[in-house]
Amino acid sequence: MTRHRGRGIASVNYPIGMNLGGDPSQALVHSNPSGKFTVALSSIDLGQGMKSVTRQICAETLGVPVEDVYVDTADSDTGPHCMGSFASRGTHRVGNAVMAAAREARGVMMEAAAEELEVNAADLDTDGRGNIHVKGAPHRSISTKDVAIAAQFKQGKTISGRGIFLVPLSDVDPETGEMSPATCYAHACLVAEVEVDDETGEVDMVRMDSAYELGRALNPRLVEQQLVGGAWMGVSHALYETPEPYYPEPVHGPRDFVEYLMPGPGDICPHDIAVLERPAPDGPFGAKGPGEMCANPVLPAVANAIFNAVGVRIDDLPITPEKVLRAIKAQGGARPQPRR
Amino acid sequence: MAKTALQFQHNGRDVAIFVDGGTNLLVALRELIGDMTPKFGCGQGGCGTCSVLIDGELHLSCLTLAETVAGRSVETLDGIKEGPNLHPLQRAFADNFAAQCGYCTPGMLMAAKALLNRNPQPSRAEVVEAISGNICRCTGYEPIINAVLAAASGGRARA
Ligand code: FES
Ligand code: FES
Numbered sequence: 001m002t003r004h005r006g007r008g009i010a011s012v013n014y015p016i017g018m019n020l021g022g023d024p025s026q027a028l029v030h031s032n033p034s035g036k037f038t039v040a041l042s043s044i045d046l047g048q049g050m051k052s053v054t055r056q057i058c059a060e061t062l063g064v065p066v067e068d069v070y071v072d073t074a075d076s077d078t079g080p081h082c083m084g085s086f087a088s089r090g091t092h093r094v095g096n097a098v099m100a101a102a103r104e105a106r107g108v109m110m111e112a113a114a115e116e117l118e119v120n121a122a123d124l125d126t127d128g129r130g131n132i133h134v135k136g137a138p139h140r141s142i143s144t145k146d147v148a149i150a151a152q153f154k155q156g157k158t159i160s161g162r163g164i165f166l167v168p169l170s171d172v173d174p175e176t177g178e179m180s181p182a183t184c185y186a187h188a189c190l191v192a193e194v195e196v197d198d199e200t201g202e203v204d205m206v207r208m209d210s211a212y213e214l215g216r217a218l219n220p221r222l223v224e225q226q227l228v229g230g231a232w233m234g235v236s237h238a239l240y241e242t243p244e245p246y247y248p249e250p251v252h253g254p255r256d257f258v259e260y261l262m263p264g265p266g267d268i269c270p271h272d273i274a275v276l277e278r279p280a281p282d283g284p285f286g287a288k289g290p291g292e293m294c295a296n297p298v299l300p301a302v303a304n305a306i307f308n309a310v311g312v313r314i315d316d317l318p319i320t321p322e323k324v325l326r327a328i329k330a331q332g333g334a335r336p337q338p339r340r
Numbered sequence: 341m342a343k344t345a346l347q348f349q350h351n352g353r354d355v356a357i358f359v360d361g362g363t364n365l366l367v368a369l370r371e372l373i374g375d376m377t378p379k380f381g382c383g384q385g386g387c388g389t390c391s392v393l394i395d396g397e398l399h400l401s402c403l404t405l406a407e408t409v410a411g412r413s414v415e416t417l418d419g420i421k422e423g424p425n426l427h428p429l430q431r432a433f434a435d436n437f438a439a440q441c442g443y444c445t446p447g448m449l450m451a452a453k454a455l456l457n458r459n460p461q462p463s464r465a466e467v468v469e470a471i472s473g474n475i476c477r478c479t480g481y482e483p484i485i486n487a488v489l490a491a492a493s494g495g496r497a498r499a
Pocket of ligand 2: 047438439440441442443444445475476477478479
């Protein structure tokens, strides 16, 4: 028995959101009389951090502290419309909608503050700490809380804003079929190193090295958490998970976690990640978003690494020990490829 | 079916309930006591998110007959916070981004607590082993392992 090392590489050009245009999301922002703001969305945070990121986007656009913003992703029955949390579209689509809504709400807030301070709204600025002041005269200021109270109880204004982000529809040239399927692309490259046992067909992950280009990372820790977790899911799809492991009949499929395999904490490998920031022109504060791309490059990189290790090309996922072993047998033994 | 009277300690508090024969501890905790911190993942011992401590030892509550805890002490995630403060493990999980959807988190925390109770300074391999019965869909485990190690080193920051 020999264990063969192999290295594989894969690159991804990943369109953010749904292709061909459309793909709208809406957001509503309003202030409460306490001077705190609520962002209403129907977009769902599955743990990826959409609530944190939209909160940051809203606070930054309004010019108020992040603690003063609450994101309510309550209910698709009562909230403003969203296409959903998928296709890596959250930060880009929903973030843009939140930004538009916050901009409109900021306009009303500045008007209300201008009325209280008896100045022109264009001469006002926010300090990001909950105050609005006259530019160049920071002592002439009013807190956002007092503005909210004045708007609500004195001026009869709703400090609120509506936002929608809609990608223009892409026309298809009837002659050539040419079109622009997406406006915003993220990129990744990943090198996977594996060890393949030519007697059992088992594949062990040795290490991964990757670089992800996903626009401005609005929350670097959340980006990292998604990349680390997503790469693991990529490994899981490459080597373990399938609803129908061995037979085409669903009745032979897995019924529980004993049969539906996923790698455990003992199966992970070191993963070095570099995040490259190239702000997207149409992203909120330049953001694109990690999303599905976290997992995508892992699968082809692992398949290529297995080819590099033992010379078998498996194009059917997941790459189970059985498939590796059959392929090695069919070609009459392992044929390690040159190391690159 | 006749119900059985059952008394045990739940997070240091005496509780008394009536259970049907065959009721598992997870159902007793969630539906009869109202402690929703142990989660239902698979109901058959494969995921670990229902983990609780029984007399200080880690058990899968979905595979434990409720009647077997009579007179014993059951600790769930709901009991680990210290007054108004988070338990150091909870703090470390938050600091290390060790939860995304959070569904595995109660089980991970209980498995980690059982480990630190018997081994306050575990190695990385010991942490991996301690949580190896728990499945996490989101994090890739790495942040969870780091969080447990950080809590073990007394909250001192680790690289
Ligand atoms: S619910 Fe008990 S192990 Fe999954
Ligand atoms: S955080 Fe989602 S399953 Fe662990």
